[in-house]
Amino acid sequence: MIDSKKYPIPRVRHHVSSLLYLPAHQHKHLPAWYPPDIDRIDWSTVFANGAPPTVLDIGCGRGGLLLAYAMAHPEVNIFGIEVRDQLVDWINGVIRGEQLGNAHARWYSVVNGIDFIATESIDRVFYLFPDPWPKNKHHKRRAFTADFLNMLHRVMRPDAVLYLATDRPDVDEYQGQVIAAHGGFVLSDPLDDEAWGLPGTTDQQRFCDRKNIPYVRRTARRFNVDTTPARDADAFSLS
Numbered sequence: 621m622i623d624s625k626k627y628p629i630p631r632v633r634h635h636v637s638s639l640l641y642l643p644a645h646q647h648k649h650l651p652a653w654y655p656p657d658i659d660r661i662d663w664s665t666v667f668a669n670g671a672p673p674t675v676l677d678i679g680c681g682r683g684g685l686l687l688a689y690a691m692a693h694p695e696v697n698i699f700g701i702e703v704r705d706q707l708v709d710w711i712n713g714v715i716r717g718e719q720l721g722n723a724h725a726r727w728y729s730v731v732n733g734i735d736f737i738a739t740e741s742i743d744r745v746f747y748l749f750p751d752p753w754p755k756n757k758h759h760k761r762r763a764f765t766a767d768f769l770n771m772l773h774r775v776m777r778p779d780a781v782l783y784l785a786t787d788r789p790d791v792d793e794y795q796g797q798v799i800a801a802h803g804g805f806v807l808s809d810p811l812d813d814e815a816w817g818l819p820g821t822t823d824q825q826r827f828c829d830r831k832n833i834p835y836v837r838r839t840a841r842r843f844n845v846d847t848t849p850a851r852d853a854d855a856f857s858l859s
C-alpha cells in the first residue's frame with residue numbers, strides 16, 4: 621500500500637473533455653492538453669535493467685495495480701498508459717520515491733495505437749475498468765474495437781493474457797462480442813479472486829468493493845493464429 625501522506629494524491633477531475641478520448645488524427649487542431657504522440661521509446665532510459673516492458677497497464681489510473689505488481693515482481697518491467705497527466709506525474713513520483721526501477725507510467729492516449737511496443741513482447745495486458753463510454757449508445761466511441769484487439773494481438777506473445785474488469789454488464793457483454801468476432805483470443809468465464817490471481821487490487825476495484833458495486837473480471841488468452849484481417853466490431857448489433 622502506498623503511503624498517501626508521503627505521496628499526497630492530487631485532486632483530479634473525474635470528467636475530462638470527451639475530446640481527450642478521440643484519436644489525434646480526428647482533431648482539426650490538437651489542443652495543448654492532448655497527450656503527445658509516441659513514435660518510439662528508448663527502453664534503456666526507462667527501466668533500470670534497460671529492457672522493454674513485458675506487462676502493460678492500459679488506463680492505469682492512479683496506478684494502484686501497477687505499483688503493487690511492480691513491487692511483487694521486481695524482475696518484471698510494467699508500463700502504464702494513462703491519458704490524465706496529473707495521475708501519471710503522481711505515479712512516476714511514487715516510482716522515483718520508492719526506487720522502483722521496473723515500473724513507469726506515460727501520459728498517452730491508447731486510441732493512438734501502440735506501435736512503439738515490439739511484436740510478441742508482452743506477457744500480460746491489464747485493461748481494467750477503463751472505458752469512459754459505459755452507455756451502449758456510445759459504444760462507437762469505445763477504445764475496445766477489433767482494431768484495438770489486433771493491436772494487442774500483435775504485441776502479445778502466444779498464450780499471453782489480457783485481463784479485463786468492468787462494473788458495467790453491457791460493457792462486459794460488448795467486450796465479449798468483440799473478442800468472439802475477432803477469433804484470436806479465448807475468453808474465460810467470470811473469475812473469482814483466486815482464479816484472478818493478481819497481486820493487489822486496482823483503485824476502481826477497491827472503490828467498487830467499498831460501495832458494494834458488483835463487477836466482472838475475465839481473462840482473454842491469446843491464440844497463436846493469424847487473425848488479420850479482423851471483422852468490423854461496429855457491425856455488431858448492440859440493442
Ligand SMILES: C[S@@+](CC[C@H](N)C(=O)[O-])C[C@H]1O[C@@H](n2cnc3c(N)ncnc32)[C@H](O)[C@@H]1O
Binds near residue numbers: 680
Ligand atoms: C475508471 S479508471 C480505472 C483506472 C484503473 N485501471 C483502475 O482500475 O483503478 C479508467 C482510467 O482509464 C483512463 N483512460 C481512459 N481512456 C484512456 C485512453 N484512451 N488512453 C489512456 N488512458 C485512458 C482514464 O483516464 C482513467 O484513469
